[in-house]
Amino acid sequence: MIKxxxxxxxxxLIVAALIGxxxxxxxxxxxxxxAFRIAAGRYGYDAVNAAAAEAxxxxxxxxxxxxxxxxxxxxxxxxxxxxxxxxxGRPVVEEIRHQLGASLQLAGAALAISLFIGPPLxxxxxxxxxxxxxxxxxxxxxxxxxxxxxxxxxxxxVIVSIQLRWLPPAGYGQVAHFILxxxxxxxxxxxxxxxxxxxxxxxxxxxxxxxxGRWKGLDEGQVFRRHGLRNIGVPxxxxxxxxxxxxxxxxxxxxxxxxxPGIGHALVHAIFGRDVPMVQATALMLGIGFVALNALVDLxxxxxxxxxxxx
Amino acid sequence: MSAVxxxxxxxxxxxxxxxxWLGFTLVGAIILFALVTPLAFPxxxxxxxxxxxxxxxxxxxPFGYDHLGRSLxxxxxxxxxxxxSIAGAAVLSSSVVGxxxxxxxxxxxxxxxxxxxxxADSFLALPGLLLVLMVSAIVPLQPxxxxxxxxxxxxxxxxxxxxxxxxxxxNSPAVEASRLLGFGPIYVFRRHFWPAxxxxxxxxxxxxxxxxxxxIAALGFVSVGMRPPTPELGLMMVELLPYYREAPFALMTPVxxxxxxxxxxxxxxxxxxS
Numbered sequence: 147m148i149k150x151x152x153x154x155x156x157x158x159l160i161v162a163a164l165i166g167x168x169x170x171x172x173x174x175x176x177x178x179x180x181a182f183r184i185a186a187g188r189y190g191y192d193a194v195n196a197a198a199a200e201a202x203x204x205x206x207x208x209x210x211x212x213x214x215x216x217x218x219x220x221x222x223x224x225x226x227x228x229x230x231x232x233x234x235g236r237p238v239v240e241e242i243r244h245q246l247g248a249s250l251q252l253a254g255a256a257l258a259i260s261l262f263i264g265p266p267l268x269x270x271x272x273x274x275x276x277x278x279x280x281x282x283x284x285x286x287x288x289x290x291x292x293x294x295x296x297x298x299x300x301x302x303x304v305i306v307s308i309q310l311r312w313l314p315p316a317g318y319g320q321v322a323h324f325i326l327x328x329x330x331x332x333x334x335x336x337x338x339x340x341x342x343x344x345x346x347x348x349x350x351x352x353x354x355x356x357x358x359g360r361w362k363g364l365d366e367g368q369v370f371r372r373h374g375l376r377n378i379g380v381p382x383x384x385x386x387x388x389x390x391x392x393x394x395x396x397x398x399x400x401x402x403x404x405x406x407p408g409i410g411h412a413l414v415h416a417i418f419g420r421d422v423p424m425v426q427a428t429a430l431m432l433g434i435g436f437v438a439l440n441a442l443v444d445l446x447x448x449x450x451x452x453x454x455x456x457x
Numbered sequence: 458m459s460a461v462x463x464x465x466x467x468x469x470x471x472x473x474x475x476x477x478w479l480g481f482t483l484v485g486a487i488i489l490f491a492l493v494t495p496l497a498f499p500x501x502x503x504x505x506x507x508x509x510x511x512x513x514x515x516x517x518x519p520f521g522y523d524h525l526g527r528s529l530x531x532x533x534x535x536x537x538x539x540x541x542s543i544a545g546a547a548v549l550s551s552s553v554v555g556x557x558x559x560x561x562x563x564x565x566x567x568x569x570x571x572x573x574x575x576x577a578d579s580f581l582a583l584p585g586l587l588l589v590l591m592v593s594a595i596v597p598l599q600p601x602x603x604x605x606x607x608x609x610x611x612x613x614x615x616x617x618x619x620x621x622x623x624x625x626x627x628n629s630p631a632v633e634a635s636r637l638l639g640f641g642p643i644y645v646f647r648r649h650f651w652p653a654x655x656x657x658x659x660x661x662x663x664x665x666x667x668x669x670x671x672x673i674a675a676l677g678f679v680s681v682g683m684r685p686p687t688p689e690l691g692l693m694m695v696e697l698l699p700y701y702r703e704a705p706f707a708l709m710t711p712v713x714x715x716x717x718x719x720x721x722x723x724x725x726x727x728x729x730x731s
Contacts, residue, residue: 160579168591175595288727292720294671296678297712300694304701304708395586395675402679413587417594417681429591433583440582 150448154441161433166223169426170216176420187233187419228427233419238427242409246431248318249397249408255324256331256393263332264339265382269374271340272347283340290337295392296399299330303403316405327404331396335389342385346378379450387443394436409435480663480724487718491537500531502688511704520710523693524700529710532688537714539683540690543600544669547607548662554608555615556654560646562616563623574620577613585610589672590681599683603673610672611665618661622653663726667719674715690715 176183181203186194188202222229228238271280293301306326307315317323350356351374359369398410405411409428416424500517509518509526518528562573580588592606593599626632632649640648670690676682677691685692693711701708 157578157582160575161582164579164583165591168588168595171595172591175597288723289720292716292723294675294715294719296675296691297694297715300678300698300712304698304705308701391584394584398586398590399675399679413590414679414681417590420594425591425594429587432587436584437582 150444151441154437154444157440158434158437161437162223162430165426165429165433166220169422169429170219172420172425173215173219173422176422183420184233187421188235223426223430229423231416231421231424233421233424238423241424242412242427242431245407245409245412245428248406249401249410249431252324252327252331252401252406252408253393253397255328256335256396259328259332260335260339264336265343267336268340268343269347269370269378272344272349272378273351273370275344275348275351280344283344287337287341290333293334295330295334295396296403298333299327299400299403302326302330316403318405318407323404323406327400327406330400330404331393334392334396335386338389338392339382339386343378343382346381347374350374350377376450380447383443383446383450387440387447390439390443391436393439394432398432476724476727480721480727483717483721484725487537487714487721488541491534491541494530494534495538498528498530500528502527502531502535503686504528511700511707521704521707523697523707524704529707532693533710533714536688536690536693536711537718539600539688540670540673540718541666543603543607543673544666546604547611547669548665550604551608551611551665552615552658552662555612556619558612559616559619560623560650563620563627564642570620573616577616580609581613585668586672586675590676593676593681599687603669603682607669607672611668614661614665618657619650619654623650626650626653660726663722667722667726670715670718670722 181199182194185198185202189198228242230237231241234241267279267283271277271283274280290298303315303326306312313322313326315326356369356373359373360366364372397408398413400406401408401411402414409431412424413428413432415421416428498517498519504527506522506526509522510524512518512522512526514521518530520529520533523529523532558573562570588610589603589606592609593602596602596605626649629649632645635645635648673682673689674691674694677689678695679691680695683689683692685696690711694708697704697708697711
């Protein structure tokens with residue numbers, strides 16, 4: 147257990163280092179004079195002149211050598227000093243604090259909806275493998291996984307917002323704004339978790355201990371609660387852990403589509419404006435978030451099936 | 458997305474052969490469409506003609522025209538060519554890199570193995586789309602950026618599977634005998650390792666292609682991928698979305714094409730796996 151946590155902590159450090167290197171390269175790869183670009187980002191391309199660029203160069207100390215800049219960059223990262231957004235000029239930490247909350251709300255809602263749809267349907271299908279529910283679930287989930295998340299979002303906007311005018315296509319603040327982006331993320335997740343739950347349930351339901359449970363007189367509900375639930379729990383939670391990458395990637399794309407003021411939306415905006423400190427902080431949040439979610443899955447599988455620890 | 462997670466879909470027994478053939482047919486038809494239509498209906502995908510804005514199909518443009526009067530069929534074919542070639546190139550390079558490093562790591566063992574595994578693990582901890590997005594902001598030329606970024610994402614799966622397979626085989630009597638007889642590493646790879654790896658290659662390639670096509674389209678759709686006026690699937694969708702009411706068919710063209718490419722690739726991979 148301690149080993150698993152240590153592994154995840156090392157992973158988090160490596161992710162931070164990787165993002166540090168990538169964002170530093172990004173800074174260096176920007177075409178043209180960096181001071182000019184930052185000044186243009188702040189004041190607009192029409193209002194920028196050599197004096198403004200020089201002021202930016204002085205302020206951000208852009209004249210140092212590449213190696214010195216890299217060590218300074220890395221030192222700042224290790225001290226969790228993300229600096230200021232080169233576009234808005236405000237501290238990055240302040241900007242991402244609100245965004246992180248919005249992203250967590252969306253991701254949490256999506257995960258909750260997907261757990262509500264996916265595993266129950268999968269279990270029902272798995273209990274009667276080969277039945278009509280099982281077969282139609284296979285078709286639906288095969289079709290769903292061939293629709294990328296952004297396209298699902300697009301289709302939902304077109305059908306629900308434009309055709310039926312039921313829900314607002316974008317925005318933030320009301321419950322109605324949650325429904326479309328959270329459902330988009332949830333459907334993709336549910337398609338996978340339903341299949342995993344179905345396979346795990348079909349395996350458990352055809353096992354001899356399950357048959358014995360029935361044979362000794364337990365009814366369907368009892369045998370499922372006593373012998374089914376925990377046994378399908380481990381593969382299910384492990385696979386949900388594997389597909390969390392879909393959630394993190396989905397947050398980037400879906401937030402941008404639905405104008406959700408979260409981390410992913412901020413990352414795409416920062417990439418678009420080449421606002422490197424913001425790219426660094428948002429990418430770091432997403433990367434560390436992914437590692438943290440995986441650590442949570444480790445803990446959860448350990449709690450469901452403690453046998454793993456004794457090996 | 459990893460191949461492990463996709464595998465759940467492939468478990469249904471019985472009709473896998475037919476779905477796999479359906480997948481091959483779909484992918485084949487789309488490749489044929491991308492290759493042949495620009496030859497049969499030669500139209501410049503960037504040529505605007507404002508007289509034809511959202512005009513219906515005619516002989517020069519059998520799918521009609523978009524919001525700037527460009528031929529939708531030409532744009533779709535070129536978008537598919539672009540996505541398929543970037544995806545194909547990324548799968549090819551990542552398989553070469555992944556297999557090479559995997560064999561090297563398992564064969565050498567020791568610190569080479571530990572270092573290679575550490576690098577793979579660190580890339581694995583970073584969500585793929587994030588990596589592609591960051592590389593695309595570093596490398597100036599977009600198709601090149603996607604190729605590099607996707608290779609960085611896709612090589613890991615090849616590396617892990619190759620390393621596991623070779624580790625299983627390296628101490629087997631058969632490999633030992635070959636080496637005692639004086640055969641070189643290339644012979645050992647061809648004779649002993651490749652037959653163990655080959656069956657997985659089709660599945661990995663199909664999943665890799667699907668991941669690549671999805672990433673390119675997703676980043677195009679949120680305006681941080683390919684740049685206009687390049688015809689690209691995600692970019693076509695976001696360009697045509699504001700005109701959905703006037704021209705729903707124009708928007709549906711890239712949507713349907715993307716769906717069938719991914720469906721075909723998923724079916725190929727699912728069939729090959731079971």
